[in-house]
Amino acid sequence: MFAYWEREFAGDLEKGIGSVKPPERVAVIGAGIIGASVGWNLARQGAEVVFIDAGRPGEGVTNWSFSWVNASNKTVRKSYFDLNVAGMAAYRELAEAIGPDSWWYPGGHLRWADDPVAEAKFLKTADLLASWDYRVEVYTGAEVRRRLEPALTVPDGVPVMFYPDEAWVHGRHLVGRLVGEAIASGAELRSGVAVREIGTGADGSVRTVALSDGSGLDVDFVVNAAGPGASQVAELVARHLPMRREPGVVTRISCDRVPISRAMHAPHIEIRPDGDASMLLHSREIDALIDTVEDSAELARLLHESVRHVVPELGDSRVVEARVANRPIPADGFPSVGAVPSVPGYYEAVSHSGITLGPVIGRLLASEILSGKRDEMLADFRPERFRP
Template sequence: MSIGSGRRPGRVAVIGVGVLGASVAWNLSRQGADVVLIDARRPGEGVTNWSFAWVNASNKTVRKSYFDLNVAGMAAHRELATAIGPDSWWYPSGHLRWADDPAGATQLLERAELLANWGYRVEVLTAAEARRLEPALVMPGEVPVVLYPDEAWVHGRHLVGRLVGQAVAAGAGLRPGCAVCDIGTGSDGGVRTVVLSDGTRLDVDIVVNAAGPSASEVAALVARQLPMRREPGVVTRVGCVQVPIDRVMHAPRIEIRPDGDASVVLHSREIDALIDAGEEVSELARMLHELARNVVPALGDSHIAETRVAHRPIPADGFPSVGAVPSVPGYYEAVSHSGITLGPVIGRLLAAEIVSGKRDAMLADFRPERFAMPTGGR
């Protein structure tokens, strides 16, 4: 069922208020839909707050349609910044990446060439040119450095706060601190109610599953199997008197970005690989901090402020699951890794689908139906 399918306008429950749920709800509420946002905790404090939050398509070349969706995600961020104002969440300062071994450098330059052929803006700098942009960096003298000038980073929690504030001002309801623990369906299998952990039962016509890493549990409430990968990552926030870098960057072993005026965020795939080996979280944080100080010595007197292991919300084949599930009328999914990059575009496309009933071709490869319902589902 969709609002535009000829039936009375429906009430939409958005389950999960991270970047994806907030983006869907913001788009729906500005089109006059009756929306209620429900979150088990506080909006924006899920994986959205523990993300490296790099807005990019340069790391998404695995499939052209996925790359195109991420390019559309970058454009949607720029439009959103105009619509809601950029302050405190949108940092379009570009992205630097370099490698310190010949094989890595070759790979970097091949990727840059592919992206340039796809019309993506990329510049190849010398190390000296890169250091003029980022004087605090230590990097080998002769390495090529790639600058992607249209990439950015986002403060996820602040973005969610802004979107939720505007949705509520436009009339949306907000239920923080309430988990959805059941979804009731009618005799046609369509969505009718959601039941919250405080015992409230809400009559709804549509639910959007935007529960991030818990999306398969919410899908199970309508007897749907949404297979997800297990892919944890560890992120550390480091406090410093003055932030010594201006942009998001990938050094060979560590990823670093600013996080406002007095902190820096650190992440590394190499350190993520130690999570399941049972390493203490405090030790993972210490290693991240050490790797970062090797690249940015000015972080020498910074301190580890907070660290969290978070789970990437990744459907099993690695791609987003977005749109209606026709076998459960009224049930929609908005589940994706790279959700910081994709939130605004997924929010816009899914809200349009809910309101008009029309399916956008851009989502053709990312439809929930590719994960079939088990036989006997309700």
């Protein structure tokens, strides 16, 4: 069966849309999951893509994310929920298109609480999701231990929400695959350099990109997928992109055996596998301490201590690495994706939940750049809602 992208662009060709001459060159600033997805989609459709990243592909925020593919946590606005559901579907199509290899782990997701207020909130959300045809199953703690995760200490009678269609992704591995395939299609990678200037022509449209190593590029389009640095890139075209400051700490621990098989939100701690002998930990409660506890090693210790209460087998595990990273969240909490009319040729692809949304944003934005047509799925998330 053809992957989604094959069907989509094949249909465009039949309609004559695909005959639009691809741009000579597109600079994609930022080679995280969103930038890699945009560039991969563009390169495979014949565009000349140049990835620009101050570090190495996939080793920024993408590598320091909980990397949970979901829509169950995106119910604040129905259009945002729908976009995330499309993101989940895009992952299944992507796994079919390039192979799942070491990046795709569709094992579902578990969530439970240890206090009545949070428990009632989770059950209410589960009811809402079910009314939106989103698959959710509710088990007792005893059933979860018997059927899904025997290593957990979840109490017998506690209700546990299981979302079977959710997954986790090894972001760095996926980015490596996408960038590698894009390069095989003719893309170029400039890593270890930053963008210093974006030049415009007399009509205000983007024309050049100057890099920190002294080199420059002639371009037709620029895609700002710079994650936490997106507002600084936007300033290079006199564009105001307000961003939140919301740092998070992620810790990796090593263990002889990974005792759980899927991502989960336990009380006070988020846990998922991260390979054959590694696990990844995160907690919003620990994030709240970042400004008062400057030592990331201490934050890692607190995460490590917390996970032992949920998975006792991890008592002998050890912290391998920890990092505090700023999440790329536009000021209103929603993605900023698409063209900025005041700067022809300049596009934004900036979002929290970049792991869930990367493949669908990549497909939709590449289609918009190549065809000039705006997809209604992005109507609520257009960059022009942020005005000077």
